[in-house]
Amino acid sequence: MTHQLSRRRVLTAAAGLSTAALLPRSSDAADWRPTETVRIIVPAAPGGSTDVMGRLLAAHLQANWGQPAVVENRSGAGGTIGTAEVVRQKGDGHTVLIGNPGPNAIAYSIYRNMTYKADQLQPVSNLIRIPNIVSAHPSTGIKSIPELIAYIKANPDKLTYGSSGIGQSPHLTFAWFLQLTGLKMVHVPFRGAGPALQAGLAGDIQILSDNLYPSLPQVQDGKLNALAVTTPERSASAPEIPTMREGAPELAKFDVSSWFGVFLPKSAPAPIVDALNTQIKAMLERDDIKKNIANMGARSDYGSPQQFSDFVAAETAKFAGIIKQEGLQMDVN
Template identity: 35%
Template sequence: MSSLKPVSLRRRPVLQALVAVACVAASTATWAEGWPSRPVKIVVPFAPGAGTDAMGRLVAAKLSDLFKASVVVENRTGASGAIGAQEVAKAAPDGHTLLLAAAPFTTVPAALPSAGYDPMASFAPVGMIAQGPLVWAVNKDVPANTLPELVALARKQPGALNYGSAGVGGINHLVLESLKVRTRTFITHIPYRGIAPATLDTISGQLQLLTGTIPALAPHIREGKLKALAVTSPERSPALPQVPGMREAGMPDFNVLNYFALVAPKGTPDAVVRQINAALAQVVQMPDVKERLAKDALEPATGTPAQLGQFLQKDFEGWQRVVQQQGLKIDAF
C-alpha cells in the first residue's frame, strides 16, 4: 500500500542554497516590462482573522514595499477555499491576481473532484513561502503517551476512538485517513466547522484525538489540557522540541506539512512569475518576517516556481491516493 510522501523543501542546506540563489536573482533582475500596471490582488480564500489571512496580509505588505506598488488582500471565502481558488483560476493571467495557497488548495480537489479547479492545470506556481507540521494531540485522560501507543489502542478497540477535524476533505481530515492507511486502523472521523470546536470537545473528552497547527494547540498542551504525541513531519519541530517527529514514531517517510505559497492563473508571463518569486525570497529572509514565522511554528521555505510545482504535484497525488485507498465519498464541503 502506497503512502503519502509530499516533497519537502525544509531540508536546511538545500533551502539555504535556494534562498541564496533566489536573493541574487532578486538583486539583479529587472522588473517585467509594464508590470504592475495597477494594484496587485492577493486572494485569500478564507475569512479575515484566520492564519491564512494573516499570512496574506504580511506578504502583501512586504511585496508592496519591494515593488513600490499597491498589493492588496481580498478575502473570498467558501467551500473550504474552493471559491477563492476558482476566482483566481478564471482571472486574467497578467500577474495582477494571485492566490495565497495553503493546504486545502491540494486536499480539497483531491477529495472532491468537482471542487471547480485543478491545482496543477489551472495555475502557474509562483513560490513557496513557509511550511510547518501539524501536531497529533489527545485528551489528557487517553491512555496513550506516544503515537505508537495510540495506534495500539486503536487496534485493540476499533472505532472506539473519535477524531475531530476542521471539516471533511481538509488537511486535518486527510492526515487521519493517511495514518489509518499506514497503520490499518479504524478511528471514527467527526467533522466540525472549524478546528476550535473540535479542540474544545477534545479537551472535554467528547473526542479523544485531533490534529491542529502548533500555534492553535500549543497553549492547551502547555496547560496540560491536551497531550502532544507527535508532530506530522519526520523530525521534531523547533516550536515543540519536546514532541517527537514521525521518524521517532516509526514512520520516517510520513511527512504532512501545512504550507503557504503563491500561485497565479495558468499562462501568467514567466517574467512576472520570476519577479514575484525573487521578491518572495527576499521577504522570507527579512528578520521581522522570520521572527513572525517562528512564532507561528513555520519555517521559511522558498525555492523556484518549478520546485513549488513539484511539491504541489506530489502533495495532490498523495492525497488522491489516500482518498482512493480509503474509499472516501465526499459530495460537498
C-alpha cells in the same frame, strides 16, 4: 490554517518596511513591475494563517514595487471560490493567489464538481509550512504514537478521533496514519477547529488531529498529551514533541503540513513569475518576517517555481491516494 495572528501585529510589521528593505534590481526578472494595483486573493476569512501571509506579502510588494497591493478575502467552499476567481483572471501579474492544501491539493480529488483544474494555476513559491499535531486526552494515559498503536490494537472499539471536518488536512492526516498502520478508529468530524478542540479538551473524543495551533498551547498547559507532529522534522516551537516518523517503521515517510504558497494564473509569462518569486525570496529573508513566521509555529519554505510546482504535484498525488482509499467524495457547496 487556524492559528490566529492579530491584524494589528501584521500591520505593525508591515509598517516597519522602509526604503532600506527594497530589493536591488539585480536581474532581468526583477525588472518587471506592475503598472496598477496588485490584488492578493486570500481564499479564506481574515485572521488565519492564509490571511496573515497574504497581508505580509501585500505590504512587502507594495513597498518594493511602488504600486498598491490589497488583500481580498474570498472565503467559502473550502477555498475554491477564491481560487476560481484567480483562475479567471489575466496572467499579467496584477492578481496573486495565496494557496494552501485545501483548494490546491485536496480539492482536486475530493470534490466531484470542481470548477477549475490544477493546470490553470502557475505555482510561484511556497511561503511557509506548519506541522499538524496529534494529541490525546490525558484520561487515556496515552503519551506517544507507539502507545496509541498498542492501545488501539488491544482495544479496537474504545477510541474515537476528531478533526476540523471531513476532507480537511487534519482529518486526512489521521486517516493516513490509520491506513499506514492498518488500524481502524471512528472519525468524529466537527465544523471547524474550534469545536474539535473543545471536544478534545472535554474528553468527548479521545484523540485529536489538529493544526499545531490552537492545540499547542493546550498541550503546554497540560490539558492535552502531545503524541507527535506530522512533519519530517520536529517543530522549533516544540522540539520536545517527536515526529510521526519516529513513532513506527510504517510511518517512515510520513509528511503532512499546512502550507501556504503563492500562485498566479497559468498564463503568466516567465518574467512575471520570476519577478514575484524574487520578491518572495527577499521577503522571507527579512528578519522581521522570520520573527513573524516563528511566532506562527512555522518555518519558511522558499523554492523556485519548478520546486514549488513539483511539491504541489506531490502533495496532490499524496492526498489523492489517501482520499481514494478512504472512499471520500463531496460536492462543493
